[in-house]
Amino acid sequence: MECEICGKPVPEHNPIRAKIEGSVMVVCKECSKLGKIQKAPPKPRYVQQKNKQQKNTKKKTYSRRDEPSEELIEDFSNEVRKARESKNWSREDLGRKINERVSVITRIETGKMTPDNKLTKKLEKTLNIKLLEEVNNVDLNQFINSSSGERTLGNVMKIKRK
Template identity: 80%
Template sequence: MECEICGKPVSETNPTRAKIEGSVMVVCKECAKLGTIQKAPPKPRFQQNKKGRKNTQPKRNYRNDEPTEELIENYNTTVRNAREAKNWSREDLGKKINERVSVINRIESGKMTPDPKLTKKLEKALNITLLENVNDVDLNQFINSSSGERTLGNIVKIKRK
């Protein structure tokens, strides 16, 4: 395991985690001085079952807060082209989805990304698809494909306190 800042080897059995500039990273002892060292996560507590025995597996709450759908890259041109294909003005589209014309202008110019609720309204009114499914990314494929030479320390200038 390597330090995420300088690339020096870090103990895999007892890595040092430090919060630096708001991000928690695995770092070496020298780079840990740049932030505050974080405590190790608490060990899982075991729940007792109905018979009073301890379960061998802790109760886990699996919850995925990450969105499974993402806005397409060229959403602004897609919205404009669909609106123009229906021969609607921006005012017409605004009336259909109960939004201001300025909102439509900002979306079509790419200055504003629509929230999920507005995206659904646009999809329904224009009969287009603006959201695409995001597949789970295997981080190991990125770790294995890198040459091992690029670290955060190679990219960022470190300010010493």
Template identity: 35%
Template sequence: MQCDVCGREITGKPHRVIIEGAKMVTCEECSKLGSEYWEPKPVMRPLETSTRKLTKLSSSVKVVSTPVKRASSSTIDVSGKLEVVEGFGLIVKRARERMGLTPEDLGKKIGEKESVIKKVESERIVPDIRLASKLEHALKIKILRESTMLEDEKFSLGAKFNREITLGEIVQLKDSKRGKRGNEGDNSLS
């Protein structure tokens, strides 16, 4: 057996210590680096008699399956036509305080970290559709709305074709601006 710290062969009894939260098997010299001894959990191996008992029990046990309720498609719009309303942070904060919840309590309730809740309330981050719908459900508020076409057109170069701008188009746009600037004053770049 080798020491998990130094890699030398362990002579004598191996020491089981915790070093910086990691359980390690070490030699006597390296065991001084850690603290708290731990004991390995005994491995339980099934016996033949216990298996027979299980088969007898399993024949008398009735398994009832209940159908799993799927999330309805009405709560989350997959087409991307939903957006978060302006002032969502204040709406979330007021609703949370009205219910008497701390950011930590709300985070536990919806399965998010307290820091995420605080960032949403201060509007340092904009919640995605999934998080916004969880907040709506937990706080009984409305912070999602359907996207208006005018706002979509404002951010889309390809509005005529009903699509969003791509990264390639941004690169082409920047390259064309660079080319124009280079041709205006100095022709050596072309």
């Protein structure tokens, strides 16, 4: 087993799980200092037997096709504010045109709120701007560290910097 951040070996019999930036990861001792160490999940006391009359519920599996092909640009808040100001509209005017509250417009322009896809499309159409950009599907396999053979956060960070 390897550390999900740096790729160093982690003992399989006693892995360290740490919550770092909201994600629980298996990490080495050095990387565990970056977050809060988590307790091992409790073992279930009993196993519930399935009822034969229970409905078959299919679990949704995600493939690469389900991944979003567009993502919000980094400085969307400035773009929205500039476009609104170039049309000489107040926040109230923009809110009325897209049927949203002024507080929503204010939070978007200050960067305190990230608009969902529906609201982003409304802003793009009304302000004649482009807020969504195509995501490049990078093949992560070509960037795998040859010595470890697995993907780690460190490898992904190297990809992002390129």
